[in-house]
Amino acid sequence: AFGSWNSIYKRFNAWSLSSKWLRIFKALSIDPDCEWEFIDGSYVKAHQHSAGAADKEPQAIGKSRAGNTTKIHLAVDSYGLPADFEITGGEVNDCS
Structure with a gap:
């Protein structure tokens, strides 16, 4: 359903290293x-x-x-x- 575990891990790790998760979090919590x-x-x-x-x-x-x-x-x-x-x-x- 989501692809191979290795592909998911690589994408998650790349997003973590590039601070993409942090940018997503900040965008979603822009007006608390x-x-x-x-x-x-x-x-x-x-x-x-x-x-x-x-x-x-x-x-x-x-x-x-x-x-x-x-x-x-x-x-x-x-x-x-x-x-x-x-x-x-x-x-x-x-x-x-």
Whole structure:
């Protein structure tokens, strides 16, 4: 239905590297209703081999009590639609 997994992976990866996903997100959240705004964060445990790879780009992976983790911070508008997000290392405090 969607094609081979490798074709899908290559397209997704290319869009990720070129920031196309970020541009799509920003275009869809261009006029949020911010009468009320809600912010939440969730931890995502990183794979054991995710840290330490020779990569040019810095990765949002931090050391916490749970091991290697990433934290996704999401702000939504009055209708619950995403307004903005940030990805940080798991050790980053919510109050900073």
